[in-house]
Amino acid sequence: MTDATRRDDGHTAVKETGFITAVIRAMENDRPDAYLADPHAALLSTPRSRALAEEALAAGGTVGSVIVRGRFGDIALGEATAQGIGQVVCLAAGGDTRAWRLPFPPGTRFFEIDLPGQLEAKDALLAPVADRLTCRRVTLGEDLRDGTWPRRLKEAGYDGTKPAVWIVEGLLPYLEPEHFTRLLTRIGQMSGPGSVLLADAPHAAYFQDPANAAFLAFMRARGSAFRLGLEDFGGLLDRCGWQAEAYTLRELAAGRCPWVPAPPERLCPPRDHHWVARARLA
Template sequence: MTHPTRRDAESDTAAASQTVRAVEAVEAVKETSFITAVIRAMENDRPDAYLSDPHAALLSTPRSRRMADEALAAGGTIGSVIVRARFGDEELRRGIAEGITQVVCLAAGSDTRAWRLGLPPATRFFEIDLPGQLEAKEALLAPVADRLACHRVSLGADLRSDTWPERLRAAGHDRAARTVWIVEGLLPYVRIEQFTRLVGHVRESSAPGSTLLVDAPHTEFYADPANARFLAFMESRGSAFRLGLDDLGGFLGRHGWQADAYTLRQLSAGACAGFPPPPARLCPPHDHHWVARARLA
């Protein structure tokens, strides 16, 4: 009979600590999703609201409101949350008008589009997020369950793994049909190699004519001293920002997509034809952020 050595015990302790930290990091990222719901609810209540999301208030729990207050007090910005949501709304409506009937929302978190956009009943709206996230959202949105006109399918999966595409296919996603893919608010929390793999999976699961809607911090976000306090705050709560890109459109182009990418300031200046320019209050100088729409030829 062998007995564990001190080294074995230390190794087991280190492994256990690493597992705990990983679980805590996942929970922190899941909580952040409901912070964005609070921000959308705040915008919806403004008389000059740029984004309409009447259901976001249902996701604004006392805990998420407290976390949002802490994030905003630390210098967090609201512009990227609101502008990317409006951008996604406009582009999703455009895709539906062009006859696309499949939508896949990755890291769906507190996204309420399936409920609030009045999508046609023939639309299949797939949502993927970490296990437990979508169930929590569904429970909070129970009062507006009758607003869900499209066919919604939810999947609990970690997008950092390579198994979610096959699970999505098994759930009814048709790779031969065009899809609108939505990836909002995820990229700050992943590494470039993870994003590269994710974009590859999306491309492999897409028919020609599919659309990818994605946002990401600009690298300048990390270099701007005005954001130092917020970045430290996010790191302290276990959901550190990691990814920044100098050229989101160029990155997508190198991975098979025809992309148009805009910073918030470019959108505010009217650079995106057909898109309502966001007000200056949503595009402060220190909110360095990309939004992009990309098409698979």
């Protein structure tokens, strides 16, 4: 496939990004001082995804947001399921490997939704560890911009009267603000009391920092432009009906979150203006 074709096909560019982040997690897992453990990410590190990751990093991409949101989400997800939430919904699941690598209570249902073809590609690469699944995994090939995925999710066994953990990682940068608020509202309408939302998004300052100009141009050129930057992520989540706690990477590095180990400075450089958040539905 040519570069021109990839630019014309936004689906392809965004789908490829899911495996780029898997390469970054595999690189972190191999470090002696790894902040995030993901032993299965290496299976998703193909020659194609490694080449794309090298291009992204050479253009100025950072790894901190991927690694820190992963550890943040692992801890929050583990707490929520240990407290009795029995269903998880991972939107734009891409190369997420939590269904294989985290210890879930018996009977936990883990729904993954992504563009058609994405999850089949992941399943093929993770076939060597298919027996490591620790939950009842259900996959749906759906475009989240379409209105059919909520119905499909319910038909697949999701129960909107009960609490759920929703994972929305690595998706929000590609959405327009109105699409993001619409998605948050829809998730809230589909969730029982006590549901938990785990999400991340660029800070508005990411787009204003000259150090990120080259990477933003790179993402636009490959058809996966970053669109959404937020000045107050927690405030927006609150206005959408969630009770949120949100942290920038720099705040996490400073120890502002009491339940997450402070990430090392190497993962929180000044130019990586990024939010991670946990929110609950009253």
